[in-house]
Amino acid sequence: MAKRSGGLGRAFTRGFLRAAVWAYRRSGGKVGGKMFGAPLLLLTTTGRKSGRSWTVPLMYQPHDGGWVIIASNGGSPRHPSWWLNLRSQPDASVQIGRETYAVTAAEATGADRERLWRVMADMYKGYDGYTRKTTRKIPVIVLQRG
Numbered sequence: 001m002a003k004r005s006g007g008l009g010r011a012f013t014r015g016f017l018r019a020a021v022w023a024y025r026r027s028g029g030k031v032g033g034k035m036f037g038a039p040l041l042l043l044t045t046t047g048r049k050s051g052r053s054w055t056v057p058l059m060y061q062p063h064d065g066g067w068v069i070i071a072s073n074g075g076s077p078r079h080p081s082w083w084l085n086l087r088s089q090p091d092a093s094v095q096i097g098r099e100t101y102a103v104t105a106a107e108a109t110g111a112d113r114e115r116l117w118r119v120m121a122d123m124y125k126g127y128d129g130y131t132r133k134t135t136r137k138i139p140v141i142v143l144q145r146g
Contacts, residue, residue: 021055028098035059038124041067042095043143047081048088056082060096061119066103066144067094068116072126075133083139094143102146113140 024032024042033040038059045054060067071083086092086105094101108116117140121127130138 017056020057024057025095029096032057033097036124036126039096041069043069043082044093044095045082045085046089046092048085054082054085056080058082059120059124060094060143061123063116063119063142064144066142067096068108068120069141069143070117070120070127071139071141072130075130075138077134077136079136079139083141086141091146092143103143104146105141105143108140108142112142116140116142 020032021042024040027033029040035057036059039061040057041060042055043058046052047054058069060069062068071080073080073083087107090105092103092105094103107113117127117138120140127138
């Protein structure tokens with residue numbers, strides 16, 4: 001029998017993410033602004049089906065006046081929902097500390113993707129491990145100020 005997704009694990013994850021976003025916003029990133037030593041931003045996208053705003057904390061690195069993020073989903077075979085939302089509607093916002101910026105997302109390709117992947121994987125070693133857990137090519141996303 002195939003394993004069903006959702007249930008308590010999904011509810012726990014959503015509750016944890018809501019609490020992390022709340023703490024980050026409340027403290028201006030002083031609480032929840034780093035994970036495994038890497039900086040975190042809050043990305044807010046528009047749901048492709050619901051039209052609602054969704055916010056998730058993500059590791060990032062600055063890049064050419066914008067930021068780079070990775071759609072790893074922990075090495076899951078599925079893309080994270082926030083990336084599917086961005087593919088549908090690339091305009092979003094990020095919060096870094098107490099500052100919020102309008103951004104437009106684009107997937108990095110070719111040599112740019114490989115170079116930016118290395119930057120991110122050197123910051124957080126888990127990304128290379130995720131590539132061994134999935135057959136999908138994990139997207140590298142550049143967020144440019146809008």
